[in-house]
Amino acid sequence: MEKKEVIVPIGPYHPLLEEPEFFKLFCEGEKVVGIDWIAGYNHRGIEKISEGKSYDQVPFLVERICGICSTSHPLAYVNAVENLVGLEIPERAKYIRTFIAEMERIHSHLLWVGLAGHFLGYNTVFMWAWKWREPTLDIMELVTGNRGNYGIMCPGGVRRDMSEEDFPFVQSKLDDIKTKVEMLTKAVLDDPVLLARLKGVGILTAQDIHNYGAVGPVARASGVAIDVRRDDPYAAYNMLDWEMVVVTEGDMLARAKVRLLEIFQSIKIVEQCMARLKEIKGDIVVKVREVPPGEGIGHAEAPRGECFHYVRSDGTNRPIRHKIRAPSYVCIPTFEKSVVGGQIADALICLAGVDPCYCCTERLSAVAENGKTLDGETLLRLSVEKTEALKAKGTPV
Amino acid sequence: MANWKINMLTRSPWVFHLAAASCNNCDIEILDLLTPRHDVERFGIVLVGSIKHADVLLVTGCVNRKNVARIKRLYDEAPKPILVVAIGACACSGNMFRTGYQFAGPFDKIIPVHAYVPGCPPKPEAMIDGVVKLITKLKNK
Ligand code: SF4
Numbered sequence: 001m002e003k004k005e006v007i008v009p010i011g012p013y014h015p016l017l018e019e020p021e022f023f024k025l026f027c028e029g030e031k032v033v034g035i036d037w038i039a040g041y042n043h044r045g046i047e048k049i050s051e052g053k054s055y056d057q058v059p060f061l062v063e064r065i066c067g068i069c070s071t072s073h074p075l076a077y078v079n080a081v082e083n084l085v086g087l088e089i090p091e092r093a094k095y096i097r098t099f100i101a102e103m104e105r106i107h108s109h110l111l112w113v114g115l116a117g118h119f120l121g122y123n124t125v126f127m128w129a130w131k132w133r134e135p136t137l138d139i140m141e142l143v144t145g146n147r148g149n150y151g152i153m154c155p156g157g158v159r160r161d162m163s164e165e166d167f168p169f170v171q172s173k174l175d176d177i178k179t180k181v182e183m184l185t186k187a188v189l190d191d192p193v194l195l196a197r198l199k200g201v202g203i204l205t206a207q208d209i210h211n212y213g214a215v216g217p218v219a220r221a222s223g224v225a226i227d228v229r230r231d232d233p234y235a236a237y238n239m240l241d242w243e244m245v246v247v248t249e250g251d252m253l254a255r256a257k258v259r260l261l262e263i264f265q266s267i268k269i270v271e272q273c274m275a276r277l278k279e280i281k282g283d284i285v286v287k288v289r290e291v292p293p294g295e296g297i298g299h300a301e302a303p304r305g306e307c308f309h310y311v312r313s314d315g316t317n318r319p320i321r322h323k324i325r326a327p328s329y330v331c332i333p334t335f336e337k338s339v340v341g342g343q344i345a346d347a348l349i350c351l352a353g354v355d356p357c358y359c360c361t362e363r364l365s366a367v368a369e370n371g372k373t374l375d376g377e378t379l380l381r382l383s384v385e386k387t388e389a390l391k392a393k394g395t396p397v
Numbered sequence: 398m399a400n401w402k403i404n405m406l407t408r409s410p411w412v413f414h415l416a417a418a419s420c421n422n423c424d425i426e427i428l429d430l431l432t433p434r435h436d437v438e439r440f441g442i443v444l445v446g447s448i449k450h451a452d453v454l455l456v457t458g459c460v461n462r463k464n465v466a467r468i469k470r471l472y473d474e475a476p477k478p479i480l481v482v483a484i485g486a487c488a489c490s491g492n493m494f495r496t497g498y499q500f501a502g503p504f505d506k507i508i509p510v511h512a513y514v515p516g517c518p519p520k521p522e523a524m525i526d527g528v529v530k531l532i533t534k535l536k537n538k
Contacts, residue, residue, distance in 0.1 A: 012464070012467060013415060013416075013467065013471060019416055019419070019421060019424065020416055020417070020418075020464060020467075040463045041418065041461070041463055041464045041467075042418045042419070042458075042461075043418065043461055043463065043499050044418050044459065044461060044494045044497050044499055044500070045494075045497035045498050045499040045500075046494075046497070048497060048498060049493065049494065049496055049497045052496065060493070061493055064420045064422075064492070064493065064494075064517070065420060066420055066421055067419075067420045067421035067422025067423070067424075067425055067518065068421055068422075068425065070420075070422065111425065114432075126432070127432055127433055130428070130429065130432035130433070131432055131433040131434060134432075134434045147426070147518070147520060148422040148425070148426070148518050149420075149422060149517055149518065357421070359418070359419065359420050359421050
């Protein structure tokens with residue numbers, strides 16, 4: 001009998017995933033033999049919009065790329081602008097930036113643990129993790145004024161100072177988070193159900209990581225020690241004492257372990273930041289008066305890996321090119337490696353292991369028609385033709 | 398819409414969550430509503446997996462040219478009457494993405510919207526408030 005492939009579509013509006021994306025799984029029986037990924041449901045054209053905004057406005061735009069990494073993108077962007085201008089920011093601003101970035105990592109990793117539990121159908125973990133994520137949001141609300149999209153970064157420093165009066169509250173919440181996450185870590189890493197679902201599933205070797213160029217916790221779970229915070233320190237990371245978490249197994253359990261253990265490191269960093277902020281006084285921002293023509297690059301370690309921004313200036317008050325590469329862009333393709341050959345029931349958790357963020361990734365799309373890639377001119381022509389056709393039909397464009 | 402139908406809807410509204418091109422933050426805050434701090438399941442509000450079971454459609458994010466057809470189709474598949482609540486500045490007006498080349502109009506140009514919850518992202522309390530206001534208004538009609 002000839003072999004038959006069945007296509008299992010996931011998405012674009014799937015009850016399990018919060019974001020629109022479309023995966024096709026090609027299956028033979030229970031076994032996954034191939035995947036395909038169709039992107040673009042979340043594309044908003046941010047790079048283009050950014051070219052119409054002034055340098056001070058862009059942080060507000062880039063933090064709306066993704067609600068979970070709403071500090072990493074502005075941080076990478078301001079790093080790029082400061083690199084372009086050649087600016088050194090005040091020390092106090094560096095610590096405030098680090099504080100916010102690490103608080104975000106705590107909230108993002110807890111969110112991931114919860115969603116991973118949810119993907120496995122283990123809603124207890126989901127509820128726990130999200131319950132204990134709330135204190136981090138309380139801290140954020142106190143310090144920045146918002147639960148998400150903090151609006152704190154600006155080229156040259158930060159927008160809002162921290163007050164010493166808030167520190168006791170922050171510390172009490174942090175202690176709370178620490179005890180709870182310790183409990184959660186033990187519970188997750190000892191749970192027979194979770195072990196059965198996570199151990200040995202979706203293995204990526206160090207070689208695979210190099211082949212795909214994956215970054216962040218996915219790489220660190222396979223024994224590849226890369227972390228922008230250590231390799232090319234920005235903000236205050238080189239002045240603080242912390243360790244990179246690296247494990248070597250490369251399976252789903254290892255990825256969960258890396259993320260859970262990173263939470264403790266982040267708490268450690270946040271505590272040190274508070275201690276230093278008590279001593280350092282002074283300005284939190286230097287004014288950027290003029291941006292000279294040139295190019296600047298900046299990166300930041302987002303909770304999901306290296307987030308990269310490139311800014312080109314022609315001397316006016318707006319960037320003429322702004323390029324963004326989010327970590328998920330290089331991490332999502334590893335899904336192919338981890339899921340093909342496995343069971344279809346494991347597909348979703350393998351996907352979750354990457355901690356994919358589609359709204360970050362969809363700045364970019366490569367378009368291929370019948371196997372050949374189209375160049376810029378053809379795309380432009382096609383786009384103009386299509387817009388005309390839509391206008392003729394009366395569809396809102 | 399017939400009054401008795403609306404009354405049925407407002408008792409234990411089942412919601413379906415539709416994320417158009419959003420930044421995720423609004424979606425996370427919606428999920429947050431279900432978790433222990435806010436726990437809207439106490440009031441019989443349940444997030445369902447299929448639009449065919451839904452009484453309320455929560456929409457977030459802005460509409461882009463690729464998903465506009467899918468959104469229309471999802472709305473057509475929904476059992477009527479259905480209440481649509483636009484959550485977040487993106488869904489209400491397009492936020493800062495309205496100038497983008499991919500933007501295909503705010504939500505209320507695509508499907509009828511009954512309530513708007515502005516904010517970027519709105520707090521979970523604001524979302525609850527929005528739904529409660531909508532329900533009270535419909536009940537007193
Ligand atoms: S309204 Fe704000 S938080 Fe909500 S999806 Fe839009 S940009 Fe994100």
